Amino acid sequence: MSSGEQTSPDVAPPGTGARPRRGAWVRYLRLGAMIAVIVLAIVAGATVVSASLDPTENKLRQRAGLFGKSELRIGVGFDRPGLGYLNPNGKYRGFEIEIAYLIAEDLGFQRKQVKFLTVVTENRRRMRGGDGIPVDLVVASYSITPERERLPEVMFSVPYLSTELAVVTREHHPQVDSLGQLKGKRVCTLESGTAVGWAEKSGLIDNLTKRGIITSCIEDLRSGRYDAVVSDATILAGWVARYDDELRHHDIATDEEQNYGVNVGNNESLRELVNLALYCSFHDPGDGRWEDAYRRHLEPLQAANDDQLVAETDQPNIPPEQEPRVRRLPWEYWVPESWPYGGRPARCH
Amino acid sequence: MDGEPASAESPGEGSRKPASKPEAANSQWLWGLLPALPLVLLVLRLWVLSRQDLQTMLLLIQYVNPLGLVTTLIVALVWILPAAILTVRTLSVLLLVSDPASGSRLARESDRMPGWVVAVAVLLAALTWQLRFLPALLMATLMIIGLDAYRRYPRNSAMWQMLGIAVPVGVALVVYVWLAPGIMFAFDAGETVNGLLLLVPPGAAALLAGPVPLRAARAVTRGTVIGAAVLAPLLVAVMFSRAPILPTVAMEVEGRETCRELGRGTQPDLSTCVLLGQVITSDDRMLTLLRHDGSVAFVLNDVQKSRVLCAADEETPTSRVDVRGWPIENRVLDWIIPPPPRAEPDPRCLGRPLPVPEDSPSPEQPASSRD
Numbered sequence: 001m002s003s004g005e006q007t008s009p010d011v012a013p014p015g016t017g018a019r020p021r022r023g024a025w026v027r028y029l030r031l032g033a034m035i036a037v038i039v040l041a042i043v044a045g046a047t048v049v050s051a052s053l054d055p056t057e058n059k060l061r062q063r064a065g066l067f068g069k070s071e072l073r074i075g076v077g078f079d080r081p082g083l084g085y086l087n088p089n090g091k092y093r094g095f096e097i098e099i100a101y102l103i104a105e106d107l108g109f110q111r112k113q114v115k116f117l118t119v120v121t122e123n124r125r126r127m128r129g130g131d132g133i134p135v136d137l138v139v140a141s142y143s144i145t146p147e148r149e150r151l152p153e154v155m156f157s158v159p160y161l162s163t164e165l166a167v168v169t170r171e172h173h174p175q176v177d178s179l180g181q182l183k184g185k186r187v188c189t190l191e192s193g194t195a196v197g198w199a200e201k202s203g204l205i206d207n208l209t210k211r212g213i214i215t216s217c218i219e220d221l222r223s224g225r226y227d228a229v230v231s232d233a234t235i236l237a238g239w240v241a242r243y244d245d246e247l248r249h250h251d252i253a254t255d256e257e258q259n260y261g262v263n264v265g266n267n268e269s270l271r272e273l274v275n276l277a278l279y280c281s282f283h284d285p286g287d288g289r290w291e292d293a294y295r296r297h298l299e300p301l302q303a304a305n306d307d308q309l310v311a312e313t314d315q316p317n318i319p320p321e322q323e324p325r326v327r328r329l330p331w332e333y334w335v336p337e338s339w340p341y342g343g344r345p346a347r348c349h
Numbered sequence: 350m351d352g353e354p355a356s357a358e359s360p361g362e363g364s365r366k367p368a369s370k371p372e373a374a375n376s377q378w379l380w381g382l383l384p385a386l387p388l389v390l391l392v393l394r395l396w397v398l399s400r401q402d403l404q405t406m407l408l409l410i411q412y413v414n415p416l417g418l419v420t421t422l423i424v425a426l427v428w429i430l431p432a433a434i435l436t437v438r439t440l441s442v443l444l445l446v447s448d449p450a451s452g453s454r455l456a457r458e459s460d461r462m463p464g465w466v467v468a469v470a471v472l473l474a475a476l477t478w479q480l481r482f483l484p485a486l487l488m489a490t491l492m493i494i495g496l497d498a499y500r501r502y503p504r505n506s507a508m509w510q511m512l513g514i515a516v517p518v519g520v521a522l523v524v525y526v527w528l529a530p531g532i533m534f535a536f537d538a539g540e541t542v543n544g545l546l547l548l549v550p551p552g553a554a555a556l557l558a559g560p561v562p563l564r565a566a567r568a569v570t571r572g573t574v575i576g577a578a579v580l581a582p583l584l585v586a587v588m589f590s591r592a593p594i595l596p597t598v599a600m601e602v603e604g605r606e607t608c609r610e611l612g613r614g615t616q617p618d619l620s621t622c623v624l625l626g627q628v629i630t631s632d633d634r635m636l637t638l639l640r641h642d643g644s645v646a647f648v649l650n651d652v653q654k655s656r657v658l659c660a661a662d663e664e665t666p667t668s669r670v671d672v673r674g675w676p677i678e679n680r681v682l683d684w685i686i687p688p689p690p691r692a693e694p695d696p697r698c699l700g701r702p703l704p705v706p707e708d709s710p711s712p713e714q715p716a717s718s719r720d
Contacts, residue, residue: 049587068701
């Protein structure tokens with residue numbers, strides 16, 4: 001195209017009705033770009049409004065009823081060494097206790113503002129601690145299952161630990177590779193636990209005893225009343241480690257994965273906040289609280305449990321598309337792992 | 350690339366259709382309504398704030414400072430004015446370039462707009478628009494310059510090629526180098542729209558500074574203006590109805606009886622409890638607080654132990670993306686006058702009293718956090 005004064009080669013004078021000349025396609029291309037920009041403007045406007053409707057973390061805390069709460073009550077297990085155990089000195093200890101602290105801290109509570117209450121297996125769905133005291137959260141080896149999710153009083157967070165079902169016998173019991181080998185044996189399991197369905201499915205229903213607490217099963221196994229205890233590997237691992245020379249953990253071939261979730265009752269806002277805390281813990285490279293809890297409480301159990309993995313060694317994956325939609329301050333966001341530029345804020349709280 | 354500027358008539362050469370009487374009459378009442386818009390917005394804001402409760406709204410009207418409300422309105426909506434001016438100007442000049450014979454009222458009115466008004470609008474937008482919209486501002490500015498060159502120098506294609514193509518391409522290249530980390534961050538973080546807002550406009554500016562097909566020009570400009578006229582008030586109303594107009598405070602209140610009464614069962618048996626809300630008014634006897642649930646609390650000064658100013662939810666950004674350390678929701682004004690740094694939230698802003706040190710009977714508070 002030459003410069004200088006000349007008439008347009010591509011455009012017919014307006015109003016002449018002449019056919020567009022060569023190059024008129026540029027006008028159509030421009031029109032397309034114009035329409036694309038207008039569409040982008042509309043979508044951007046809608047996105048800005050929609051994003052401003054996302055709740056902030058503060059708003060969620062308010063909706064979750066956490067404002068004004070002087071203490072956060074968390075229901076935990078009391079007879080699961082390494083997971084949730086009430087020491088004789090009256091203090092709870094274990095992996096789930098650390099996870100409960102992790103969540104509480106992210107909900108804005110200091111450690112001393114957290115009150116742990118014992119929940120037995122059948123009370124996990126009712127969100128009740130000892131003496132029927134209501135709790136705000138239940139962090140007590142509560143496996144996420146479709147049946148439980150359908151219960152009106154149960155609402156799970158994303159999983160915080162993965163394990164599988166396993167069998168414990170006395171030390172000199174022959175190797176158990178499948179649950180079918182326990183047919184005719186006296187088997188104990190936890191009432192309301194997911195192992196009940198597994199055991200019944202494997203034909204153990206006739207000699208299956210369901211007990212309210214795992215301690216009863218373990219003590220009666222040691223005394224010879226039962227031949228085997230069926231439950232989650234993580235729950236059994238602590239007892240096997242405690243009675244290393246008496247009990248034996250068997251690695252059963254099963255695809256029954258157990259994913260533990262936090263029950264928040266009917267509190268949807270609280271679930272978002274708990275999910276946010278777990279999401280942050282998973283994605284924030286500067287947040288090692290989950291890993292520390294695993295290292296301190298579950299890893300030491302592995303040596304006594306032979307080939308049976310106590311629990312998955314990594315926090316269950318929470319993909320970025322499941323990130324809770326919560327507005328936060330810029331430095332509270334996680335950093336994409338693929339971010340190559342460095343110098344980004346790398347903490348959640 | 351497109352050809353040179355068309356040999357079409359320069360502005361003014363086209364046959365201008367005088368505005369018809371009904372059209373002129375229609376515009377009269379529209380202009381008359383314009384001053385009422387801020388008033389409607391202010392009333393709407395109070396109505397939303399009072400949770401549609403008449404008594405609360407009357408209380409708010411009695412105490413809320415109109416000057417404060419207007420200030421909030423201006424701060425919240427200052428970006429609207431340049432947006433409107435630049436949209437109208439860009440579309441009208443595009444229409445005039447594509448259809449010089451257009452008798453469009455929009456084009457005529459806009460053509461009378463002095464250049465300095467557009468310049469001031471660009472400056473105001475540069476100061477008050479969020480970073481993610483600045484590429485769009487750049488696009489509009491370059492479009493106006495390029496299209497004006499096309500119109501003013503219809504026989505000088507070199508001028509148009511320079512102002513309508515070369516300059517936008519050069520500017521786009523420089524801008525892309527600066528924006529690149531932000532664009533990648535936005536797509537990486539799944540914020541596609543924010544990524545497109547940074548990516549599309551600079552490049553589009555080089556393409557858009559010229560005429561579009563004649564018939565489409567009328568449809569696109571008219572459609573966009575009508576669409577914007579319909580959607581903009583809705584957008585403005587939604588944004589203003591969420592703008593904070595009263596300060597949010599948390600106060601510690603002493604006395605079991607007071608806590609029981611004000612806490613309404615949520616904070617039983619506490620000797621010190623925390624009330625959260627927005628201050629309607631405060632005098633030497635009591636403080637009137639609009640609480641988060643929409644109720645109003647009158648708190649005697651005697652029972653107040655401490656107060657702290659809390660961040661408003663509305664200040665929390667919606668995007669995590671930044672460009673070279675500058676959050677895309679920040680404005681140039683934020684960089685010129687940076688806001689104070691945000692610290693960890695005060696426990697009182699979460700509704701919990703300050704922890705009492707074990708060795709001290711009274712809570713220790715940083716002086717800066719008190720009212």
